[in-house]
Amino acid sequence: MDGDTRRSLDPGEARQRIRDGHAGTTSGWCDGWAQANLLAVPREQAFDLMLFAQRNPKACPLLDVFDPGATGSGRFRGDITTDVPAYRVYEHGELVAEETDVSGRWREDLVAFLFGCSFSFERALTEAGIEMRHTAAGTTVPMYRTSLACESAGAFSSSMVVSMRGVPPHRVPDTVRVCARYPAVHGAPVHIGDPSVIGITDLETPDWGDTPALRAGDVPVFWACGVTPQAMVMESRPEFALAHAPGRMAITDIHESELVTP
């Protein structure tokens, strides 16, 4: 399947391809449709997770919350246990498995949360003529733990995870302006410039993703990242959690045009 085909799939077609065996990235799939970070936790922890999301909207922008036990919703008209290319399974905060189908692990008390994903604002930046260096280099965006604390909620606390993109200095204001209009997919950056200010000691060794593909003169720009909920699971150790594998997202039926602010 070439790039044009991937881009022109509608969400239902894309989920069918994934059910049929696609286990890789969903980057570049389904132009115009929002992709999402997945985290499912037991009903017992669901209120705390919702509170955590409400208090940390940049890291955990809520796109949808399913009814307890439900594997789909009006905004995700598929099966969340089979229609994501790859899943991570956590028990007491430990990553215990990575699988392409978690229908056998689903429980009636699980509540699925979908959080906005940077793919949507990357598309907006690219359309504004701001190149995504990692896309041009064919790599995954670098992600870092930071010294920025999320606001705690009940059993849940975490430091914020950020993604980093290099931007030429004269496009930094445009970068902020364009992303700020998409609060549902992380919104405006959380930091611009010196990585040490937010506790990142070495830009060359990210905690997730690939080594940065910066060009000479690029300013490092940092966004709250949808990996934060998984960092929170690792830190707060709920009994059980399911998440997507990085870069292999849930493709929703939410059109990106719904996510832009007026």
Add this chain to the structure above:
Amino acid sequence: MDGDTRRSLDPGEARQRIRDGHAGTTSGWCDGWAQANLLAVPREQAFDLMLFAQRNPKACPLLDVFDPGATGSGRFRGDITTDVPAYRVYEHGELVAEETDVSGRWREDLVAFLFGCSFSFERALTEAGIEMRHTAAGTTVPMYRTSLACESAGAFSSSMVVSMRGVPPHRVPDTVRVCARYPAVHGAPVHIGDPSVIGITDLETPDWGDTPALRAGDVPVFWACGVTPQAMVMESRPEFALAHAPGRMAITDIHESELVTP
């Protein structure tokens, strides 16, 4: 206390005046600070309420959710059981009391939710030169039950309650534009024009508030209203709930400048 004094109070001063006995409206108080609709429900129902709010952001725009049992938060640095001018107490959906202090009724399992209030967008409209007819007439804005259904969540369902303001035809587009930038305080209108389209049979007899003060030629414009959570309580009958009395709001430490979209 005259209008200028009321307007220039900061939130802490205003809450002190309320603790000291003010039991009337907070309309016109604390220029620039967001006021909020209050609903507190038992922890048992809190996830469903959060889900209801997430699915109905125009009627229930979440400004803050306190920790279970907490009577204050970083965004409301007062005591929610004493610092609202008047409260409504609901048992199994029935209004059983209206009181000016509910500290004796507070329970450790209650979770307080604050929802955005139309006062903030009314100020923005007034600044844009769009007169609030009810304010000019010294009355309360009229509110109506509608045939618009909110999306249900767990135990909670409700029809949407709307408020109505008359706007001269040439200012209707500006009205939409200005309000749309405040999604945290109900945002853009949900309907413009013929009331019967949303199930309102008689504009002259609102379900809450006063008879409308329309001028000749005014177009009726309808917004999702923060009374919706109370209508939901009446319809869904949770065991216990506390709410503010209409027009007597919780004055928060959230500045309105934080609520405007980029």
